[in-house]
Amino acid sequence: MVDSTLGLTRVRALAIVRYREVRGPAPSELDLPGIGQSKIVNGLECLWRSPSVWWVKSRTQKASEIIAWLARPDFAIDYSDAVATFLLTGALARRALSAGCPVDLRPHAFPAGSVAATRFDLFDIVLHARSDETFDVHVARSYAEDAARRLGDAVASLQCSN
Numbered sequence: 001m002v003d004s005t006l007g008l009t010r011v012r013a014l015a016i017v018r019y020r021e022v023r024g025p026a027p028s029e030l031d032l033p034g035i036g037q038s039k040i041v042n043g044l045e046c047l048w049r050s051p052s053v054w055w056v057k058s059r060t061q062k063a064s065e066i067i068a069w070l071a072r073p074d075f076a077i078d079y080s081d082a083v084a085t086f087l088l089t090g091a092l093a094r095r096a097l098s099a100g101c102p103v104d105l106r107p108h109a110f111p112a113g114s115v116a117a118t119r120f121d122l123f124d125i126v127l128h129a130r131s132d133e134t135f136d137v138h139v140a141r142s143y144a145e146d147a148a149r150r151l152g153d154a155v156a157s158l159q160c161s162n
Contacts, residue, residue, distance in 0.1 A: 006090035008155050010148065011136070015063040016079040017056045018049070019070055030071055038115050038128060042069065047115045047128055055079070055126070057136075083126075084144030086137040086151055092158045093133050099154040101125075107132055121150045 019032075030046075032054050033039040038047045044066060045057040056066050056076075063078040070076050088096060094105045100121035103110060110116070114129045123146070126138040139147040 006092045006096060006155050006159060007088070008148075008151055009087050009089075010144075011059070011085040011087050013059060014080065014085050015058045015061055015066055016083050016085075016138075017063050017066045017070070018077045018079045019054045019056055020075045021052045021072070033115075036115055038113050044069070045128075047126070049115070049117065049126065082141055083138050084141045084147070086139070086148060088135045088137055088151065088155070089133060091133055093135055096151070096154040096158050097127070097135060097137075099157070100150060101127065103127065120147065123147045123150070 031039070031041055032046050033048045035048055038045060040046070043058075044061070047055045047057065049055050056070070058066060063080050067076040067078065094107070094110075097120065098105050101118055103116050103118045110129055112129050112131045114127075116127045118125060118127055120127075120137065120139075123139050123143050125147070126136075128136040128138070130136055137147075137151065
């Protein structure tokens with residue numbers, strides 16, 4: 001029997017810092033992740049966003065602490081208030097996301113640690129596979145209410161069919 005538990009919650013206390021390296025690759029002491037990947041560095045979640053751009057996230061530290069930690073904080077911007085984050089968990093999380101996301105979310109194509117800038121339904125999102133059954137869905141805060149409703153609809157449709 002397949003576990004049909006599926007949860008969607010809004011993450012309230014999350015610091016997100018956008019870090020851009022302007023000249024050359026990221027300093028080696030940061031050991032930032034490569035294309036489409038994430039990794040934990042000094043207890044912080046680092047996500048590749050685009051060439052020379054990363055997001056550094058923390059559920060426990062403030063954005064100002066992250067910026068102070070970065071090798072070149074002059075290229076860091078606090079994005080915490082610009083982004084809303086939803087945590088989608090459960091065995092059916094990939095199926096729920098597949099209802100509105102064009103990315104191939106099968107585990108071999110989008111394993112734990114993967115990151116993609118993509119869409120869900122009408123919304124631009126940053127999708128982060130924290131584990132096989134846990135995803136952070138980041139959306140512009142101005143779209144948070146509508147995105148929550150659409151994600152909730154996808155979750156509800158799977159819960160009703162199982």
